[in-house]
Amino acid sequence: MAEDADDDEIVYSADGRRLRPVKSLMRAVDLLELMARSERPLGVTELAAASGSSKTAAYNLVTTMEFRGLVRRDAQNRYHLGWGLFELGELVRAGSDLSEAARPLVEDLAETTGETALLGILDHDSVIYLEKAESRRSIRMVEAPGQRLPLHATTSGRVLLAFADPADRARYQHTAQVPDPEALDERLARIVRDGYDASAQERDPDLTSVSVPVTGLRGSVIASLTVAGPVSRLTEQRVQECVPTLREHAALIGKAVGAGTRW
Incomplete structure (x- = not known):
């Protein structure tokens, strides 16, 4: 009974695990996410108000993170994300076999197609980009390594969602962020x-984009590979010409991490 005394603090992960998150750590992550979304640095009062924390709690959290280099304080006592986060992110990327194997192939895809190429992976309810190779030609595109976007909002995310575990896919389709679950279901079926x-x-x-899956061991989709460019260049005909090239590079990435290919 004592274990369940604080049942309101218990949550369940997407795969059904029973978790009891540490509240102070959750609040610290909330503050980091607020700083990441803000277009300007934020003071303690603003962080406290936006996160629903007391000013004292927000101050204690950001100063602790400042001490560890995760945030930095400017001359006006406002807080920015710190270089410590960048270092940790680079360690994650450097430790990824997928990222290491894919990087030269993503660069080659950009060179071959003349457009920007990206490699995305599924992370909870988002697509996050591991690698990006810029087009040598003019393009206006904000996606970058480390950026996170909702799965239904991009071709790369929908490809990942289409081949995700059926239970996870069904759960995502009925979240508040999906405006039309039936339309999304039809689109995912077409992608498959x-x-x-x-x-x-x-x-x-x-902007126009086109994405294909990257298949891992035992036929599972481990990433999406995307080419993106201006609508004036990446026409419908050009998209169809890019699909075989995308699939070829996706197969090479899969083989580089010890995988087979689905198509």
Whole structure:
């Protein structure tokens, strides 16, 4: 009975594990996310108000993170994300076999197609980009390594969602952030059938993107590989020409990490 005395603090992970998160750590992560989303540095009062914490609690958390280099304070006593987070992120990326194997192939894909290439992975309810190789030609695109976006909002995310565990896919489709679950379900079925997803002017009126899955061991999809470019260059015909090149590079990435190919 004592174990369940604080049942309101118990949560369940996406895979059904019973967890009891540490509240102070959760609040610290909330503060980091607030700083990441803000277009300007934030003071303790602003962080406390936005996070629902007391000013004392917010101060104690940000000064602790400042001490460890995760945030930094400017001359106006406002807080920014710190270089310690960048160092940790680089260690994560450097320790990834997928990232190491994919990097030269993502660069080659950008060189071959003349467009920007990205490698994305599934992380909870988001796609996060591990690698990006810029086009040598003009393009306006904000996606970058480390950026996180909702799965349903991009071709790379939808490819990952289409081949995700059915239970996870069904759960995501009925979250508040998905405006039309039935339309998304139909789109995911087409992605499974066709083996790719393409979209023009979805998040940016000047941008077209096309994505394919990267298959890992035992046929599981471990990443999505994307080419993106201006709608004036990446026309519907050009998209169809890019799909075989994308699949070829996706297969090479899969083989480089010890995988087979699905298509």
